[in-house]
Amino acid sequence: MDLEVVKTVATAATITIGAIAPAIAIGQIGSKGLEAIGRNPEAADKVSSSMILGIAFAEAIAIYALVIALIIKFV
Amino acid sequence: MEISLAAEKVAHIGSFNVTNSILLSWITTTFLAITAIVVGRKNDLVPKGLRNFIEMVIEYLYKTVNDVIGDEQKTKKYFPILATLFIFIVLNNWMGLLPGIGPIGINEIKHGKHILVPLFRGANADLNTTLALAIIAVITVQVFGVAAIGVAKYAKKFFNFSNPIKFFVGGLELISEFSKMISFSFRLFGNIFAGEILLMVIAYLVPVVAPLPFFLLEIFVGLIQGLVFMMLALVFIKGAIVEHH
Numbered sequence: 001m002d003l004e005v006v007k008t009v010a011t012a013a014t015i016t017i018g019a020i021a022p023a024i025a026i027g028q029i030g031s032k033g034l035e036a037i038g039r040n041p042e043a044a045d046k047v048s049s050s051m052i053l054g055i056a057f058a059e060a061i062a063i064y065a066l067v068i069a070l071i072i073k074f075v
Numbered sequence: 076m077e078i079s080l081a082a083e084k085v086a087h088i089g090s091f092n093v094t095n096s097i098l099l100s101w102i103t104t105t106f107l108a109i110t111a112i113v114v115g116r117k118n119d120l121v122p123k124g125l126r127n128f129i130e131m132v133i134e135y136l137y138k139t140v141n142d143v144i145g146d147e148q149k150t151k152k153y154f155p156i157l158a159t160l161f162i163f164i165v166l167n168n169w170m171g172l173l174p175g176i177g178p179i180g181i182n183e184i185k186h187g188k189h190i191l192v193p194l195f196r197g198a199n200a201d202l203n204t205t206l207a208l209a210i211i212a213v214i215t216v217q218v219f220g221v222a223a224i225g226v227a228k229y230a231k232k233f234f235n236f237s238n239p240i241k242f243f244v245g246g247l248e249l250i251s252e253f254s255k256m257i258s259f260s261f262r263l264f265g266n267i268f269a270g271e272i273l274l275m276v277i278a279y280l281v282p283v284v285a286p287l288p289f290f291l292l293e294i295f296v297g298l299i300q301g302l303v304f305m306m307l308a309l310v311f312i313k314g315a316i317v318e319h320h
Contacts (some may be wrong), residue, residue, distance in 0.1 A: 001316030047175070049139075056303040060258055070268070074080050 011073040018065020025058040078272055083192045083213065084200040085181060095193055096201035098175070103166050103198065136161060136305075143309050153312055156215055161305040163197065168267055170298025171197020172290060177275065197268040200298075202260065209259035213252060220315030228318060255311065259304065266300050270314045 033051030037044045082094035114126045122130055136158045141150045170176070180193040198204050221229045233249045235241040270293045277286050 031166055038202070046142075049306075052299075053306055056262070060262040060265075062125075063269070066269050067261055067265045070080060070272070074078055074189065 007072055011069045014072060015066055018068070019062045022058050022062035022065075025061075026055050027048040029054045029058060077190050078275065080268075082196055082203070083189060085192060085194055093202075094201065096198045096204060097195040099170055099195045100167055100198035100204060102195075103170055106167065112126065119183070125312075131155040132162075133158065137152065139291055139306075140309060143314055145224050149316070153309070157305050157309055157312075160212065160300045160308060163305055164208065165298055165301035166261065167204070168301065169294065171195075171200060171267065171271065172274075172293055177271075187315065197267055197271055199263050202264050205260040205264040205267075205270075206256075208304070209256045209262070212259055212304070216308065216311045216315050217252075219312050223316035224318055229315075254259045263304060266296055270296055 029051060033047055033057075036047045039049075082096040084092040085095050085098065086093040108196060110125075110129075114129055117126060132222070137150065137154055139146065140154050140157055144150050145151065176195045178191075178194050179195070182189040183190060185191050217229075233245045235245040274286060274289055277289050
């Protein structure tokens with residue numbers, strides 16, 4: 001197969017597969033965070049700031065996959 | 076539509092290549108320095124206008140750092156560099172969204188084609204800037220750890236020869252310090268660079284009205300990434316200044 005075709009397919013596959021796990025992880029973090037806020041509304045500030053931090057960590061993995069996809073496509 | 080992963084050189088001072096992203100970060104630094112000097116001079120009892128806004132931002136950051144660290148003395152030591160990281164990163168991200176940042180450029184001929192090399196580029200869309208910030212952040216964590224508990228105790232976290240399991244865990248901790256550098260830099264770089272590409276693609280497809288929600292998204296992402304960088308550095312500092320169990 002052509003190098004260009006393989007590059008394009010690899011780019012698409014990298015970001016597609018690489019975003020599955022972070023999406024599930026962010027959904028679970030968010031759901032547990034909201035549940036914690038619902039059980040204890042007074043701690044909403046602390047819970048939500050820890051939740052945002054956790055979401056940023058999980059999102060970073062998706063960003064790694066995106067960076068690799070961009071490197072494959074443009075370098 | 077040309078997208079380049081690396082920042083392009085637009086000028087050179089001697090043998091130092093001035094890229095478009097470092098040009099924008101110089102502009103940000105100058106802007107921050109001038110603002111700080113101008114605002115810091117007035118000292119009325121009741122602040123108003125720009126000074127009021129800046130005091131609001133600083134108070135919010137101080138409260139955030141204080142909530143995590145808890146001790147007021149320690150907060151005063153660690154707050155300046157964390158707030159600087161936050162303000163520098165957020166301002167760089169937002170400057171990259173100003174009108175004219177992409178389109179104004181120099182026409183060059185590369186590989187036989189006419190392309191436009193943008194004169195400015197979001198500073199954090201360049202891996203060099205984010206890697207530099209990440210290295211600064213990680214080295215700052217080490218320095219604060221050593222300053223708080225002494226070299227011997229701090230080194231014991233990584234090189235612990237009392238039993239094989241602790242030695243292995245110490246080695247893992249050492250490797251994880253390096254992986255923190257990589258994760259800091261790639262998180263910031265990936266978010267901002269992908270945002271730039273997103274804006275370019277949307278503007279290419281539907282130039283009228285449709286880019287607006289994406290610009291709002293980028294403003295939000297720029298703020299959140301600065302906040303995350305600061306909070307992560309803060310949490311690592313908090314972990315570094317306590318003694319090992």
